[in-house]
Amino acid sequence: MTTTIDTVIFDLGGVLIDWNPEYVFREVFEDHTEMRYFLTEVCSPEWNEQQDAGRTLQEATEILVAQFPDYEPQIRTYYNRWQDMLGGAISNSVEILRGLHQNQTHRLYALTNWSHETFPVALELFDFLHLFEGILVSGEEKLLKPDRRIYELLMSRYDIDGRRALFIDDNPKNVKGAQEAGLNAIRFESPEQLALELKNFKIL
Numbered sequence: 001m002t003t004t005i006d007t008v009i010f011d012l013g014g015v016l017i018d019w020n021p022e023y024v025f026r027e028v029f030e031d032h033t034e035m036r037y038f039l040t041e042v043c044s045p046e047w048n049e050q051q052d053a054g055r056t057l058q059e060a061t062e063i064l065v066a067q068f069p070d071y072e073p074q075i076r077t078y079y080n081r082w083q084d085m086l087g088g089a090i091s092n093s094v095e096i097l098r099g100l101h102q103n104q105t106h107r108l109y110a111l112t113n114w115s116h117e118t119f120p121v122a123l124e125l126f127d128f129l130h131l132f133e134g135i136l137v138s139g140e141e142k143l144l145k146p147d148r149r150i151y152e153l154l155m156s157r158y159d160i161d162g163r164r165a166l167f168i169d170d171n172p173k174n175v176k177g178a179q180e181a182g183l184n185a186i187r188f189e190s191p192e193q194l195a196l197e198l199k200n201f202k203i204l
Helices: 022-028 032-042 045-052 057-067 069-080 091-103 119-125 127-131 148-157 172-180 191-200
Strands: 007-010 017-019 086-089 107-112 134-137 165-169 184-187
Touching (some): 032 069, 045 057, 086 091, 091 107, 091 127, 091 191, 107 148, 119 127, 134 148, 148 172
Parallel strands (some): 007 165
């Protein structure tokens, strides 16, 4: 690469932290087909995304209870047991982050689509989140990746030159959004693949 990267920006869920509502709802539903229906049509990714955009958990829950009264107990379980959906740290990815922090050669930031109400729980659970110079949380800003404005806000707030920064995300749409906003960006597939990509950028 001809441009020297001085800043690395991590997505959190799916890159450094394992999160999956199935960890809870495999216990709640005996029928796997019904569980898949519930997580795609009731507590759907699109519904969950609105909490990442700033909607309160209470409002989100009551909206669904009104729409799907037969699923009220399961809907209320979603945020009552939200912490149980966290599978833990993706350890090899976290080791890469810790190595970068120890080397002190790059500025480290995070940009995440996450509810402002549940993110404090993650901050308590995962000590490595405190290695970042700054974390921009979508629910606090009421902006979601891949909206161009959230990348521009990140760069403006932390004085980041997109040409000298690398963004890492497991969602292709978010990677594309970052590139369109002027950031170098790569899709995360595994810690091993990430390490290779970082070597290509002369970061590792």
